[in-house]
Amino acid sequence: MARKTDSPSSYYGEPHKFDPNFRGPVHNRSCTDVVCCLIFIIVILGYIALGTVAWIHGDPRKVVYPTDSHGQFCGQKNTPNANKAILFYFNMLKCANPAVLINLQCPTTQLCVSKCPDRFATLLDAWNTQNWEYYKTFCKPGFKMGSKSPIDVIRDEDCPSMIVPSRPFLQRCFPDFITRNGTLTVANQTIFKDGQNNKRSVKDLKEAATGISSLLNAKEVGMKIFEDYANSWYWILIGLLITMAASLVFILLLRYTAGALLWIIIFGVITAVAYGIWHCYSEYRALSKKSGANMTISDISIHTDFSIYLQLSQTWFIFMISLCVIEAIIVLILIFLRTRLCIAVALLKEGSKAISYIMSTLFYPIITFLLLAICITYWAMTAVFLASSGNAVYKVTPSDDNCMYANLTCNPKTFNQTNITKVCPGSQCLFAFYGGESVYHRYIIVLHLCNLFVFLWLVNFTIALGQCTLAGSFASYYWALNKPDDIPACPLYASFSRAIRYHTGSLAFGSLILAMVQMVRIVLEYMDHKLKGSQNACARYFLCCLKCCFWCLEHFIKFINRNAYIMIAIYGKNFCTSSKDAFFLLMRNVIRVAVLDKVTDFLLFLGKLLISGSVGVLAFMFFTKKIPVIQEEVPSLNYYWVPLVTVIFGSYMIAHGFFNVFAMCVDTLFLCFCEDLERNDGSSSRPYYMSPSLHKILRKGEEGAKSSAAS
Numbered sequence: 001m002a003r004k005t006d007s008p009s010s011y012y013g014e015p016h017k018f019d020p021n022f023r024g025p026v027h028n029r030s031c032t033d034v035v036c037c038l039i040f041i042i043v044i045l046g047y048i049a050l051g052t053v054a055w056i057h058g059d060p061r062k063v064v065y066p067t068d069s070h071g072q073f074c075g076q077k078n079t080p081n082a083n084k085a086i087l088f089y090f091n092m093l094k095c096a097n098p099a100v101l102i103n104l105q106c107p108t109t110q111l112c113v114s115k116c117p118d119r120f121a122t123l124l125d126a127w128n129t130q131n132w133e134y135y136k137t138f139c140k141p142g143f144k145m146g147s148k149s150p151i152d153v154i155r156d157e158d159c160p161s162m163i164v165p166s167r168p169f170l171q172r173c174f175p176d177f178i179t180r181n182g183t184l185t186v187a188n189q190t191i192f193k194d195g196q197n198n199k200r201s202v203k204d205l206k207e208a209a210t211g212i213s214s215l216l217n218a219k220e221v222g223m224k225i226f227e228d229y230a231n232s233w234y235w236i237l238i239g240l241l242i243t244m245a246a247s248l249v250f251i252l253l254l255r256y257t258a259g260a261l262l263w264i265i266i267f268g269v270i271t272a273v274a275y276g277i278w279h280c281y282s283e284y285r286a287l288s289k290k291s292g293a294n295m296t297i298s299d300i301s302i303h304t305d306f307s308i309y310l311q312l313s314q315t316w317f318i319f320m321i322s323l324c325v326i327e328a329i330i331v332l333i334l335i336f337l338r339t340r341l342c343i344a345v346a347l348l349k350e351g352s353k354a355i356s357y358i359m360s361t362l363f364y365p366i367i368t369f370l371l372l373a374i375c376i377t378y379w380a381m382t383a384v385f386l387a388s389s390g391n392a393v394y395k396v397t398p399s400d401d402n403c404m405y406a407n408l409t410c411n412p413k414t415f416n417q418t419n420i421t422k423v424c425p426g427s428q429c430l431f432a433f434y435g436g437e438s439v440y441h442r443y444i445i446v447l448h449l450c451n452l453f454v455f456l457w458l459v460n461f462t463i464a465l466g467q468c469t470l471a472g473s474f475a476s477y478y479w480a481l482n483k484p485d486d487i488p489a490c491p492l493y494a495s496f497s498r499a500i501r502y503h504t505g506s507l508a509f510g511s512l513i514l515a516m517v518q519m520v521r522i523v524l525e526y527m528d529h530k531l532k533g534s535q536n537a538c539a540r541y542f543l544c545c546l547k548c549c550f551w552c553l554e555h556f557i558k559f560i561n562r563n564a565y566i567m568i569a570i571y572g573k574n575f576c577t578s579s580k581d582a583f584f585l586l587m588r589n590v591i592r593v594a595v596l597d598k599v600t601d602f603l604l605f606l607g608k609l610l611i612s613g614s615v616g617v618l619a620f621m622f623f624t625k626k627i628p629v630i631q632e633e634v635p636s637l638n639y640y641w642v643p644l645v646t647v648i649f650g651s652y653m654i655a656h657g658f659f660n661v662f663a664m665c666v667d668t669l670f671l672c673f674c675e676d677l678e679r680n681d682g683s684s685s686r687p688y689y690m691s692p693s694l695h696k697i698l699r700k701g702e703e704g705a706k707s708s709a710a711s
Contacts, residue, residue, distance in 0.1 A: 022679070024479025025472050025495070029502050029572030036512070036575075037505030040461075047454045050447060051382045058385030066112075066171050070412065071394070071431040074112035074171060080141075084112035087172045088138060090160040093194070107397050109157040109428065113138060116173035117163035120192045124150055138163055155426035162194055177202075224638035231635040232643040235622070236650070243615050243651040247658040248362065250607060254352035259345050265606050266334065272613065273327045280320035287313035333602060344599040350691065351665040354477045357484045360492045361473055361665070365657035368466040372459060379455035386447055396420060398427040456518050460511035464565055468499040468507060470664045472569035478672040479689055495569060503568050506575040510561040517554045524550060566668050582671070589674045600666050604659045612652040619647040 031037070065073045066087035075085025090109040117138065126135035127150050136145070139159035154161045165187040166173040178185050186192070186202050194200045229236075253261055290313075334341075355361060394412050396405045403424035415421070415429035472495025480486035488494060499507065524547050531540055563582035564575060571578070623640040625631045637643070673690055680686040688695055 017679070022479075023481075025475050025498070025570050026572045027498075029498070031502050031505065032568070032572065032574040033503075033505030033509045035505070036509040040457075040504065040508035040512075043454060043457070047451075047458075050450060050454075051378065051385075054382050054385035054389065054447070057389040059388050060384050067110075067431055068112045069110045069428070069430045072112070081112035084114050085171055086113050086116060086168050087111070088113045088116065088160075088166075089173065090138075090157050091162075092164060092175060107430075109140070109160075109430065111138065111140065113173070116166040116168055118165055118187075120162075120164060120187065120189065122162045122193050122197060123154060123159055124197050125193070135159070135163065157426070157428060162192075164192070225642050228637045228639055228642040229646075232623070232637060235619075235635070236643050236646050239615055239619050239647040240650045240654060242618070243611060243654045244658075246611050246615070247655050250611065251352055251355055251362070251658060251662060254348055255356050259342075259349075262341075262345055262348065262603055262607075265603070265610050268610055269606050269613075270327065270330060272610075273323055273330070277320055277323045277327065280316045280323060284313050284316040284320060287316065330606075341599065341603075344603055347666055347669065348600060348603065348662075350669055351474075351662055354474050354665050354669065355662065357477055357487060358473050358491055361470055361661050362658060364466060364470060364492065365661060368462060369657070371462045371465075375455060375458045375462060379451060382451050383448065386444060386451065389444060394429045394431055396424075396427055397430045398424045403427055452522070453515060453519050456515040457508075457511055460514045460518075461507055464507040464511045464561065465496075465499055467562055467664055468503065468565040468569045469496045470661060471495070471566040471668045472498060474665045474668040475566070475570045475672055478669055478676075481687070481689060498572070499569065502572060506568050506578070507565070509575040510564060510579075514554065514557050514561060517550060517557060521547070521550045521554060562664075562667065563671065566671050569668075570672075585671060585674055588678075601663065604663055608652060608655040608659055611655045612648055615651040616644065616648040619644050 065076065067073055068081065068087065072079055072081055074081050074087050076082065088111045090111070094108040119134075121131055121135055123135070126132050127145075132145070136143070136159070143153075143158045148156070148158065153159050165176050167176045168174075175186055183190060184202050190202050191199055192202065250261070394410050394415075396403070396408045396410050396415075398406050403420075405420045405424055405427065410418075410420070410429040412429045420427055469492065473491040476488050476491040476495070477483065480488075524543060528540075528543050528547065531543060560579055560583060563586065564579040567573065567578035567582045567585075568575065571581075573581070621627050622630070623634060623637065623644055625634050676689050680688050682688050682695075
């Protein structure tokens with residue numbers, strides 16, 4: 001006797017029953033997940049307290065401004081160094097240390113000065129000469145000539161053993177390296193004398209200050225980039241406004257020309273990528289015939305001028321292969337989804353119609369952006385204040401490497417009274433960093449982790465609030481039987497009010513789960529960074545598997561949360577119940593999910609690429625002066641890629657903001673459609689809320705998908 005198998009509905013819950021009183025989002029609802037709401041409020045109050053404590057103990061000046069060997073800021077008002085804003089290192093040759101790149105602290109005396117030295121000189125040459133008046137301006141305050149011999153002065157670092165022509169960067173004096181005709185020079189010299197009057201090459205100084213010279217290069221690039229932004233910000237803003245207008249027009253056109261427009265997008269992207277392949281091949285073929293263009297990218301040093309790389313045939317070959325892979329992926333996806341595109345087009349058209357009736361939803365991303373900006377700003381400020389907490393810590397800095405007291409904590413006020421100066425002649429008690437041994441400072445890492453975790457929680461809550469608000473608005477549209485007459489007034493405001501008033505706890509619950517997974521991923525990324533040099537292949541493999549698993553878990557939770565927020569917006573139930581209902585509803589309609597979910601996402605992604613790519617091409621032609629009509633309006637730039645990359649990235653983010661509203665609309669309408677099929681049968685007593693055209697094409701697509709699955 002054959003065993004009776006359970007129906008799919010028994011596994012994934014019973015379908016929704018017909019309810020004559022159901023008219024969309026429930027208005028009479030109660031607060032959900034109250035306990036999580038209270039915890040969320042307590043955490044926010046604690047976060048405010050954390051920021052207050054960090055503000056009390058921290059001082060951002062410790063991060064921004066340089067500090068001399070006594071822990072005093074350079075150039076700050078009401079301090080002895082008020083008129084001395086630049087930090088000077090006594091012996092630059094001691095700065096060849098990786099720590100220079102971390103906190104710019106060198107194991108040598110540091111002094112605040114009003115200007116950097118502009119000449120080569122040594123203490124031995126300047127002693128008892130006319131140059132002494134200039135040289136002594138770089139000695140410690142209060143030093144008097146004749147109290148010590150020159151050798152003792154150099155040992156005790158009362159004065160620098162030598163000075164080198166320097167220029168200020170980050171309010172610090174760094175050697176003024178200049179390359180002339182391929183030769184490295186400082187003040188047009190290649191040879192100089194060190195503190196012992198020995199001749200040294202500028203290359204020795206370059207090698208000793210590799211970290212500092214890299215900072216100088218960064219400064220030069222940074223200044224040029226800043227200049228480019230200052231000269232082109234107006235045109236960047238125009239490009240972003242064009243993107244905003246194009247995105248808005250695109251969504252509005254979808255209502256009337258959805259099919260034609262989406263096919264134009266598909267063929268437009270395919271044609272654009274194909275043209276890119278042909279152009280890269282042409283450049284590669286032309287450069288392959290030129291001498292010197294066959295060098296590989298690894299054969300040349302890193303340059304900020306990208307035009308250098310464009311002169312290599314290998315660069316265009318890499319571009320060509322990359323575009324071929326992208327083209328192949330797009331074509332294969334379209335081949336497999338060709339029968340489902342019409343279904344996705346119908347749903348996108350219905351979504352465009354919903355947005356046209358509730359235009360205020362297009363501007364809700366501005367609210368999300370402002371809330372996210374507040375979260376990011378508060379987190380960054382708290383992190384800076386936490387990092388700058390603590391008192392000045394001083395360490396013993398000996399004149400040689402044989403001192404047993406090296407790097408021990410010391411007190412500069414009583415240092416000369418200890419035996420350290422006798423055991424280690426020439427040693428000093430110099431400022432090292434800001435910190436301390438208090439309980440607050442011992443748990444500073446924990447406070448940083450708390451700051452990061454609450455930040456992730458708040459960011460996810462902000463996104464969840466936006467999704468729930470938009471879902472409630474579009475659900476109000478769908479469940480209006482006579483559109484647009486039955487659509488309630490101000491659906492966006494009503495949905496936002498319901499989400500804040502009743503469902504803060506549920507949104508906090510869902511965002512908490514996601515924040516915990518993201519926090520684990522960050523910890524795993526940190527551990528992976530630390531284990532990169534490890535030889536333990538088993539540990540690295542296990543860590544890689546964990547990273548992969550948590551990446552999948554994060555995306556699965558995002559998918560569940562997104563649909564749970566839609567159910568919360570409609571029915572007002574708690575997070576767990578809404579998650580279960582959404583999951584079961586999707587599983588009862590798994591064929592439709594397979595048909596629509598990724599197809600619509602793919603089409604919207606192509607739309608983002610087309611808009612941002614079109615604006616990017618327009619910006620490229622403008623900034624490279626390839627538009628004859630407005631060539632004279634193009635600003636003078638050091639790197640044209642600076643405003644170009646900014647426009648492309650900004651355009652994609654703006655298009656993503658608009659299309660994210662569209663994607664939320666489509667997801668909401670899809671869930672409502674699935675429920676509509678379960679609740680109603682299309683009769684006069686139980687009419688469908690969807691449009692007849694949408695019902696026809698979705699039914700047709702479902703039958704086609706079932707037949708394909710059966711075959």
